[in-house]
Amino acid sequence: MRATTIHAARDIRVEEVPDPQLKRPTDAIVKVTAGCICGSDLWPYRGENPIRPGATIGHECIGVVEEVGAEVRDFKAGDYVIVPFCHCDNTCAHCRNGAQSACVNLSMTSSGQAEYARVGQADGSLVATGGTPSDDLLASVLALTDVMPTGWHAAVCAGVTPGATAVVVGDGAVGLCGVIAAKAMGAERIVAMSRHAPRQELARAFGATHVVAARGKDAVAEVLELTDGVGADAVLECVGTDDAMTTAIGVTRPGGGVGYVGVPHGVELPLRTMFERNLGLRGGIAPVRRYLPELLALVQDRSIDPGRVFDLSLPLEESPEGYRAMDERRAIKVMLRP
Amino acid sequence: MRATTIHAARDIRVEEVPDPQLKRPTDAIVKVTAGCICGSDLWPYRGENPIRPGATIGHECIGVVEEVGAEVRDFKAGDYVIVPFCHCDNTCAHCRNGAQSACVNLSMTSSGQAEYARVGQADGSLVATGGTPSDDLLASVLALTDVMPTGWHAAVCAGVTPGATAVVVGDGAVGLCGVIAAKAMGAERIVAMSRHAPRQELARAFGATHVVAARGKDAVAEVLELTDGVGADAVLECVGTDDAMTTAIGVTRPGGGVGYVGVPHGVELPLRTMFERNLGLRGGIAPVRRYLPELLALVQDRSIDPGRVFDLSLPLEESPEGYRAMDERRAIKVMLRP
CATH class of the missing domain: 3.40.50.720 (NAD(P)-binding Rossmann-like Domain)
Structure with missing residues (x-):
């Protein structure tokens, strides 16, 4: 698939990498319809966090379920979903306490700026949007993955x-x-x-x-x-x-x-x-899944409009320009469409 | 009056010092019926906090109002009162927010291990016990001043x-x-x-x-x-x-x-x-005044019995022994009776 990768400080590329695969029976693969660049992606971009050269980058995306593992019960191929950047089972003691970002089965989206992303603990993590978001809601739904x-x-x-x-x-x-x-x-x-x-x-x-x-x-x-x-x-x-x-x-x-x-x-x-x-x-790290149902309802009834933070939308292939625009504060937040 | 003073690390004395005087029209003077030694008094005692040689020490006491300033409305000589270790007007914005220990008119009891103590902002600070506490409640009422x-x-x-x-x-x-x-x-x-x-x-x-x-x-x-x-x-x-x-x-x-x-x-x-x-x-420093009405009610209806922390009671003159007993962990908390 095509994916954004980081090779060194200020060296962002879009290149061919292997498609993500189901690793555990609780995983799902999501075909990304929209991803974005996070302020926290600028830490490695600016060389302030360690970098594994060639690693995919990006932890925010929404999209359509492509494939699910054998133990996933609540989602199937074709479901339009929000992928919280931190994945959780939503059943362990920490999740029940509202600390989903400390789930005992925690994982993170690692290729949100790409064509596909693997989601751990799909049943606990994903939230269905109830169909394809209308054009005017898409950005706000994308904002629900993290910011x-x-x-x-x-x-x-x-x-x-x-x-x-x-x-x-x-x-x-x-x-x-x-x-x-x-x-x-x-x-x-x-x-x-x-x-x-x-x-x-x-x-x-x-x-x-x-x-x-x-x-x-x-x-x-x-x-x-x-x-x-x-x-x-x-x-x-x-x-x-x-x-x-x-x-x-x-x-x-x-x-x-x-x-x-x-x-x-x-x-x-x-x-x-x-x-x-x-x-x-x-x-701390936001327990995104905990807030998603409430926030999705606020977005869908148009009480809040967080999608307005996206002031630049680029094709995935222009990811490096997206990073430059955010780094130079020319853009608040950049959406990337595969 | 007789008062406990500190001269250097491990040098606690009981000696004659001037009686406290009304300094502001909102002050009151309380004749101490019982005071006590606080764990935090051990910081200077052990030389871990700065010491002003000859200063009185002790910030916890209860007693009877001896004299009030011209602007004190709610208390008069003869009232039996709890003196919270931090004095507050209980009317400023911080007090109204429940942060009485950050009152804009904050002061502290400075001679709680003595015969008399001055209380700032008497109307805001003091809480009446409704008469002399019965013998079995006295220690618990004293515990309400701080611990x-x-x-x-x-x-x-x-x-x-x-x-x-x-x-x-x-x-x-x-x-x-x-x-x-x-x-x-x-x-x-x-x-x-x-x-x-x-x-x-x-x-x-x-x-x-x-x-x-x-x-x-x-x-x-x-x-x-x-x-x-x-x-x-x-x-x-x-x-x-x-x-x-x-x-x-x-x-x-x-x-x-x-x-x-x-x-x-x-x-x-x-x-x-x-x-x-x-x-x-x-x-942080406890906003004692905020909790006093509720805690006094719990003490008076015998729901809580914090006075049991006092496992040693000494005459004021034996204050130095009280410090030694707490320092050596022979006593949990020491009451001093003038």
Whole structure:
């Protein structure tokens, strides 16, 4: 099949690789109708994560079931499905506790930017869309494979409640989905931190009531001023750097919560400050499957429209250009169509 | 007045110091009927916190209002009161958010092991007991000034819910009160980590269903075995050392929560591990005033009996012996009567 591969930092190719095969009787193979590039794919792209040269890359896709293993009961060839980037059996103790991203049978999509992808624990992982999504919903359905549930998870972990003041640190696709989540959970004031006009605009369209373009201490001062010196109830850290975490902690009110979903890179937590201010901190890889039924319903009844984060759509063959566009922040998020 | 003072590590004295005076019109002076020594007093006692030679020490006391400032409305001389160790106005934004330990008018009891203590923001801070506590309730009422609400806060921060499996790291008075809290909140299994027979016994009396005497990796292995490899839902870290936090994080199930109330000393958080397992972490100085009405009611209707943590009662003049007894773990917690 044709697949996006990574060979070294900034060396993304589209080439012929073996088709994925059923490895376990609980697997399924999905023919990808749409995949996309994730902000976290930029870590290896920029050489900040280890690279296995020639490996396929991409963990977000939707598509049509091509083949299922002997033990798959709930899906069959032809079903249109959402593939959560982390696969889970949805029955183990961790899954029952809502921690599907720590499933004892966890695996990940490894060729989402390709023609086919293998899904582990198909019965537990996949969610049927009920037929081919209409054109106007396709992007939003694709966003459900990772960024929308990840933004949602940040809001859950931060503890957004009706009437709350929420701050979203990070204006990537996840941060923008965090704005959608905060809005859907009833936050009254939503502060988006962004210095890029198209992203500021999208944040406002998604429900942000304030935009803070400043960074670091200035950004903290601005949020404190907005909140009469109190700070925000719930802060969504959607980047993963030490600067972003420092800002997130700086704007959280005593007793408030930080939800973090950016994979931490070089973050050092100021534990004494957190203790003195009774801050809560919770986050991690989103348990995507847990949120999918609820989020799919919100997409299908058009309550939320996370697909708007896709501002560039390319044929799979142009994957390398997609990476460049995201790396240079020319695009928020890139869809790839095989 | 006679007061306990600290001059250097392991140099505790009882000596004559000036009586505390009303400094602000919102202050009250309380004549102490009972005070006590806190596990956190052992940090300076052991030379691990800075010491101002000759300073009074002790932040826990109950007693009778002696005098109130001109702006105090709700209390008058003669009222029997609980003095939460952190004083708050109970009206500012942080207090209204339940973060009374971050009150904009925060102060602390500074002569709880003495004849008199000044209380800031008396109207916001003090809670009347409704007369002199009966002899059998006095110790439990005294425990409400710090250790019981602090153990309660650990359980709240850890997220103990009915049916949960809770683990309490630390068998000091706060940890033991954490067992009481977990039980009152409906935890089904409560694992107390303790290697000291009298504390194990008290933990069981307070509701612990299991006792783990092992430490470090062995303790983690034991809790994992108890929980079929899953880990605990809610973990109360009531010590403040890196070892205790490492153990707490090690026994928490994916998606579970760690509540920490031991003032962190040298703790380094394994953020990547926390991210991978979606652990929640929340803690800090307990907002004592927030919990007092509820906890006083539980004490008065004899639902909880935290006063049992006091296994040694001494006259104020024997304060130095009280410190030695706690330092050498001969006593769990020492009451001092002026």
